[in-house]
Amino acid sequence: MPNAKETKELILDTAERLFSEKGVDGVSLRSLTAAAGVNIAAAHYHFGSKEEVAKAVFARRIRPVNRERIRLLDAYQESGRPSLEELLTALFAPALRLARDPQRGDDFMRLCARFYSEPAEYLESAFREEFSQVLSRFHEAFRRALPELAEEEVGLRIHFAIGVLVHTLLNPTRTCLPKLGPKASDSDKATLDAMVRFVAAGMRSARAAQFPAGAVAGLRAHAEVAQ
Amino acid sequence: MPNAKETKELILDTAERLFSEKGVDGVSLRSLTAAAGVNIAAAHYHFGSKEEVAKAVFARRIRPVNRERIRLLDAYQESGRPSLEELLTALFAPALRLARDPQRGDDFMRLCARFYSEPAEYLESAFREEFSQVLSRFHEAFRRALPELAEEEVGLRIHFAIGVLVHTLLNPTRTCLPKLGPKASDSDKATLDAMVRFVAAGMRSARAAQFPAGAVAGLRAHAEVAQ
DNA sequence: AATTAATTCAAACGTTTGATTGAATCCATG
DNA sequence: CATGGATTCAATCAAACGTTTGAATTAATT
Numbered sequence: 001m002p003n004a005k006e007t008k009e010l011i012l013d014t015a016e017r018l019f020s021e022k023g024v025d026g027v028s029l030r031s032l033t034a035a036a037g038v039n040i041a042a043a044h045y046h047f048g049s050k051e052e053v054a055k056a057v058f059a060r061r062i063r064p065v066n067r068e069r070i071r072l073l074d075a076y077q078e079s080g081r082p083s084l085e086e087l088l089t090a091l092f093a094p095a096l097r098l099a100r101d102p103q104r105g106d107d108f109m110r111l112c113a114r115f116y117s118e119p120a121e122y123l124e125s126a127f128r129e130e131f132s133q134v135l136s137r138f139h140e141a142f143r144r145a146l147p148e149l150a151e152e153e154v155g156l157r158i159h160f161a162i163g164v165l166v167h168t169l170l171n172p173t174r175t176c177l178p179k180l181g182p183k184a185s186d187s188d189k190a191t192l193d194a195m196v197r198f199v200a201a202g203m204r205s206a207r208a209a210q211f212p213a214g215a216v217a218g219l220r221a222h223a224e225v226a227q
Numbered sequence: 228m229p230n231a232k233e234t235k236e237l238i239l240d241t242a243e244r245l246f247s248e249k250g251v252d253g254v255s256l257r258s259l260t261a262a263a264g265v266n267i268a269a270a271h272y273h274f275g276s277k278e279e280v281a282k283a284v285f286a287r288r289i290r291p292v293n294r295e296r297i298r299l300l301d302a303y304q305e306s307g308r309p310s311l312e313e314l315l316t317a318l319f320a321p322a323l324r325l326a327r328d329p330q331r332g333d334d335f336m337r338l339c340a341r342f343y344s345e346p347a348e349y350l351e352s353a354f355r356e357e358f359s360q361v362l363s364r365f366h367e368a369f370r371r372a373l374p375e376l377a378e379e380e381v382g383l384r385i386h387f388a389i390g391v392l393v394h395t396l397l398n399p400t401r402t403c404l405p406k407l408g409p410k411a412s413d414s415d416k417a418t419l420d421a422m423v424r425f426v427a428a429g430m431r432s433a434r435a436a437q438f439p440a441g442a443v444a445g446l447r448a449h450a451e452v453a454q
Numbered sequence: 455a456a457t458t459a460a461t462t463c464a465a466a467c468g469t470t471t472g473a474t475t476g477a478a479t480c481c482a483t484g
Numbered sequence: 485c486a487t488g489g490a491t492t493c494a495a496t497c498a499a500a501c502g503t504t505t506g507a508a509t510t511a512a513t514t
Contacts, residue, residue, distance in 0.1 A: 007491080023346045025252040029472060039493055044473065046491095117344040117397060119250045153421070156409055160425050163394025164387045170344060171386070182383055194380070198387050201432030202425035234461080256502060266463050271503065273461095 008046045010036045015057045016104055020111035023118060024054050055126045058115055061098065061108045066134045068094035073137060084145050084200045089192070091138055092165060096192045099169065113170035142203070149207055161199045168195060235273045237263045240331060242284045247337035250345060251281050282353045285342055288325065288335045293361045295321035300364060311372050311427045316419075318365055319392060323419045326396065340397035369430070376434055388426045395422060 014036035018027040029050050033040045047053045072090035076082035082090070099109040115123045135158070143154050168182065168191065182191045241263035245254045256277050260267045274280045299317035303309035309317070326336040342350045362385070370381050395409065395418065409418045 021346065023252070025250070026346055028470075030470080039491095040472085041474080041494090042492065050472065114344075114346070117341075119248065119253055119341070156418075156421055157425060159395065159398070159409070160391045160422065163392075164390045166394055167390025168386065182386070191383075194383055195387065197432050198384060198429035202429035205424050205428030255500070257500080266461095267502085268464090268504080269462065277502065 007038050007042050010038060011043055011046065011053065012057050012060060013104060015053050016061075016111055017107045019054065019057060020107040020109075020114060023114055024050075024120065024123070025118075029053075051122050054115075054123065057108075057111065058126055059130065062112060062130050065094045065098055066130065068097075069134050070137060073141060077141070082141060082145065084142075084203055085196055087138065087141055087145055088161065088196045088199055088203075091161070092192055092195060095165065095169065096189075109169045113166045116166050117170065146203065153207060157203045160202060164195055164199055234265050234269055237265060238270055238273065238280065239284050239287060242280050243288075243331055243338055244334045246281065246284060247334040247341065250341055251277075251347065251350070252345075256280075278349050281342075281350065284335075284338065285353055286357065289339060289357050292321045292325055293357065295324075296361050297364060300368060304368070309368060309372065311369075311430055312423055314365065314368055314372055315388065315423045315426055315430075318388070319419055319422060322392065322396065323416075336396045340393045343393050344397065373430065380434060384430045387429060391422055391426055 011033065015027075015032055018032055018035060029043055030040055032053075033043050043050070043053055047056055069090055072094065073082070073087070076086045076090060095109060095112075099106050101108075115127050139155065139158060142158055143149075143151060146154055146157075149157070182194075238260065242254075242259055245259055245262060256270055257267055259280075260270050270277070270280055274283055296317055299321065300309070300314070303313045303317060322336060322339075326333050328335075342354050366382065366385060369385055370376075370378060373381055373384075376384070409421075
């Protein structure tokens with residue numbers, strides 16, 4: 001039994017890097033194993049299939065992140081009712097912290113966000129399995145932090161918050177305009193702060209019922225979403 | 228020259244539907260043309276390659292949307308300085324309006340969001356070409372609407388706003404938790420309103436400098452983004 | 455009716471894909 | 485040093501891929 005561990009982790013490391021760049025579909029098992037310097041059959045021997053490689057890459061890192069999220073949430077809740085900013089920090093910080101890991105951390109975070117937006121069924125279910133518990137906890141916490149909002153409204157706003165996070169992780173610099181998005185020079189802490197502020201303000205914004213039915217405050221009537 | 232126009236648009240319609248569900252990589256040209264009921268070679272005859280099919284699907288619909296965005300922006304700007312909500316409505320409403328088009332409009336919007344998040348190079352450049360002008364106009368308008376923010380901060384917040392939009396279009400109902408995200412019963416207008424309120428509040432939130440360097444207001448020290 | 459160009463079609467192209475095989479190699483253990 | 489399970493390897497598999505071909509078909513023009 002030669003360099004078993006090395007081969008297995010070599011495959012995972014390489015997969016993390018390549019999948020995050022080109023997506024799972026964009027990387028063949030051949031090019032992946034070639035880049036890792038191992039035989040194609042080694043991937044099947046250790047993982048069984050390409051799908052299982054992808055799921056292994058995902059599971060290897062996401063669990064510590066989600067454990068840390070729960071830990072932070074517990075810590076905040078033990079010392080009183082957490083503020084919105086604290087909840088968002090508990091949700092975002094472990095992800096951005098891993099993203100800063102010089103050991104391919106940024107690769108994994110892009111991969112993680114890509115899993116969330118790729119259409120493959122097995123990626124969806126893998127994601128759901130890993131996240132349902134964490135999101136359930138946070139959904140409950142956000143409901144308590146926003147007692148004036150209906151439950152569905154809270155879910156919708158969490159959805160928006162995740163959109164900000166996923167989009168920021170997925171497009172760290174690449175955007176349609178070079179002016180948009182975080183600059184390469186921005187620190188992750190600065191980006192986290194900006195995200196938390198942005199999302200916290202959005203989450204505690206006035207709820208729909210305060211405006212005339214369906215209308216947005218102070219809007220002139222040029223735009224019509226038909227019907 | 229038989230049903231030329233029919234064939235071409237049949238391919239585009241089918242591609243729009245299938246690409247939006249499974250992504251471009253997830254749909255073979257064979258299954259696509261089979262679903263459309265046309266010969267495989269017809270796709271190459273009319274478009275030249277699979278990539279060109281994808282770009283044609285994209286271009287066919289995105290241009291009217293972006294023209295409408297510019298039109299709305301012009302209209303708001305002609306009658307005074309637009310509010311944040313008006314700018315966001317001009318940005319979001321044409322997209323959500325198309326999304327409501329019973330003629331496969333929702334398919335296209337998912338496709339559009341998928342283009343934005345798929346790793347393929349030709350999709351990125353196609354997206355950039357179609358959007359750079361629109362985003363340039365809106366970036367300028369947002370800067371005027373948020374004069375107290377630094378230019379980079381405005382770009383960052385637009386980036387967040389696009390994240391909310393893309394994520395909402397891409398995951399109309401599917402989320403990790405069924406409780407999250409817009410319900411199937413939610414009208415697009417209600418979703419638009421919720422998005423506009425959320426993002427507007429985020430955009431006009433206090434800027435970083437108002438807090439102690441790098442810190443988020445009222446945050447207890449459980450979370451550390453290392454370093 | 456003949457000519458011509460546009461379009462469709464079945465068939466095949468060569469390549470790449472994920473997966474599998476069986477022999478070779480390694481290394482801990484007896 | 486021999487045994488045997490663990491691991492690697494080159495070679496190969498069938499299937500699917502995007503693309504191309506050249507003949508057949510269609511419809512407008514002469």
